[in-house]
Amino acid sequence: MTVAASTRGRSKGLVLTAMIFAVAMTFIDQTIVSIAAPTVQHDLGLSSSGIQWAINAYLLSLAALFAFGGRLADTVGHRTMVVVGVIIFAAASALCGATPHGSGAEAWLVAFRAVQGLGGAIMFPAAIAIVVATFDLRSRGRALALFFGLAGGLTAIGPIAGGYLIQWTWRAIFWINIPVALIALALIAISKPVTEHRPAPIDYRGLALIVGGVGLSVFGFQQSALWGWGNPAIEICIIIGVLLLAVFCAVELRTESPLINVHIFGNRAFAVENIILLIAMMAFIPVFFFASVYGQIALAEKATTASLLILYFFLGFVVCAQIGGRMLDRIGAKRPVVLGCALAAVGFFLWGQHSTTLSAGAQTIWIIIAGAGMGLMLGQANTDAINRASRYSYGEATGITQTVRNYGASLGFAILGTILISDFRSKITGSLISRGVPGPAAAAQAAKIAQLQGGSGNISAIPGFIRADFAAATRDVLYGMAIIMAVAAAVALRGLRRGVQQDIAQPADVAEQVPQVPGRERGIRTGDL
Incomplete structure (x- = not known):
């Protein structure tokens, strides 16, 4: 290898590392806030719906602005927009961590969580475009596999890291993004990724x-x-x-x-895979929040212990993601997607059945099975969707799938969060009436408790009947997730076709311009959470 080739290799590796650090924050923040939710809620005096908005505002902003971020990056320049996105994200993180106490706390936190989403929507598509532009066709698949594998794996680390950070202060779950952002900016300045941009109307x-x-x-x-x-x-x-x-x-x-080339949905397989992703993401991201809150309120565990529920989920996810990836290469996407959705539905249902036992040990196997089902199908559905649209640009197809995924997560969070609050309120009302509290007073008190306002902050002091009622409400949420995944399985069974996808032939000049993710280079499947 010549010195020049070696230098180019190191430079490419540095660019890839810079982009991984840049997007790492967006993956961490999809889940890290979930584990700290009860602590944040008590310290700032937020309502239950308020803390849910603090989480969902981020996902909602990503969903609404991701396509805009991609188009802006193509127009202004990818490196510029990665830098701008990182700065916006880090600044918003600092301001989230600086949320003041008082009546304005809820609005402050929700607003700057949305600004975080804006930063992520600007940064993420530009980072993908830089990776695609930096690596040639022969090495691009491996680079993208590493990009999605390392960055996406941080989704699992988020709740675990959050459990330890809040032992110091919950504000650290936001401040942790600042050193990551500084490292990303330094690596970008050193590696100087070369990108092109084409001015176009937005x-x-x-x-x-x-x-x-x-x-x-x-x-x-x-x-x-x-x-x-x-x-x-x-x-x-x-x-x-x-x-x-x-x-x-x-x-x-x-x-x-x-903003989005909706003609791409004329590709039937691409459209079906995106419907499956929309449905599945209604359960995938929300489960982190509900499992974290359930562990701390119903099981009365510390945040670090409650995060083990999510760790069990990811244990099943990671193992079966590898299995699903091999199935995708060997027999195509239909079998792992259908089986994964069905397995997740069974896992969520049985997890729900055992959630009211208030025993973490009795739930572990079902949590692992639910995670295994999601691992078997999620990356495969995502990869197959992008591969089915291979006559379009990789960035465009990825932008659409990410928009669909984040919208599904936002929608699921809103619907399942409503179920949780409503069921919790109803069950507390019944429990209070059975204890002799008059109906109107019971309903008023239940409404306050369901929003978890005015608590002492000592989770272990929560009365046993309220813990049981919260577990029962969580059971209904898990049943809802089981239904969601059963619907996804039905769509996959009916809509997907058997067999390994065949590459679409393209003219030579187009093939050089349109990045592919062919054959064995579908490594993004296992890490693209």
């Missing part, structure tokens, strides 16, 4: 439609626990949100330079 009309559609549809579900389904504002928000998304699709079909 589809602001499409941006307004997708932000409004995603925001209103999720807002309606999220607020239903507080406002009640009898409030017409709930139905109005959801209906208008869905209509805006439908209008967005219609407008994008006729837009010369669209």
Whole structure:
């Protein structure tokens, strides 16, 4: 190997490392806040719906702005937008950690969590584009496998790291992003990744439609626990949100330079895989929050111990992700996706059945099985979707799948969070009435407890009947996840075709421009969480 070739190799490795550090924050923050939720909620005096908004605002912002971030990066420059995204993300993290006490705490935290999502939406697609541009076709698959594998694996580390960080202060779960951001900026400055950009009009009309559609549809579900389904504002928000998304699709079909190329959904397999991802993500990201809160409230465990529930989930996930990846290469996506969805449905259902025993040991095997099912299907559905759209750019296909995934996670979080609060309130009301509390007083007290307001912060002091009621409400959430995954299995069984995908032939000049993820280079499957 010549000195020049060796230097180029080191330079490419440095660019890849810089991009991994840049996106690491976005993966960590999908889950790290979940484990600290009870602590943050008590310290700041947030309502239960408020802490859920603090988590969901991040996912919602990613879903609504990811496509915009990709187009902005193509227009302004990928390296520029990675740097801008990292700075925005780090600054928002610092401000989340500096959330003041008082009546404005909830609005402050939710707002800057949304700004974190903005930073991630700007940074992530630009980072992928830099990795794709840095590596040639022969080495790109391995580079992307490492990129998604290391960065995506941090999703699992988030809750575990959070459990230890909050022993010092819950604010550290946000401040940990600052040194990561500084390292990323330093590596970018040293490696100087070379990128090109092409000035083009930005589809602001499409941006307004997708932000409004995603925001209103999720807002309606999220607020239903507080406002009640009898409030017409709930139905109005959801209906208008869905209509805006439908209008967005219609407008994008006729837009010369669209925010999202919806023509790609003409590829039936790509469309089916994205439907599966939308459904599955309604359970995948929310489970971290619900498992963390369940462990601390129902089981009365410390955050570090409660994080073991998530560790069990990822144990099953990681092992079966490897198995699913080999199945994808050998027999195609249908079998691992169908089996994975079905296995996850069974795991969530049996986990729910055993959640009311208030024994972590009785649930461990079912948690592992639920994680195993998700591992078997999730990466394979994602990889197959991108490979099915191989006549389009890798970045464009990835941008669409990430938008769909984050929207699914936001929607699932809102719906399942509503189920949790409503069921918890109903069960507490019944428990209080059975203890002689008059109906109206029981309902009022249950509403306050269901929002977990005014607690002492000492989780171990929570009365046993309230712990049992919370476990029962969590059981219903897990049953909901089982239904979600059963629906995903049905869609996969009916919509996917058997067999290994064949590469789509392309002209030589197009093949050099359109990055592929062929054959054995589908390594992104196991780490693309």
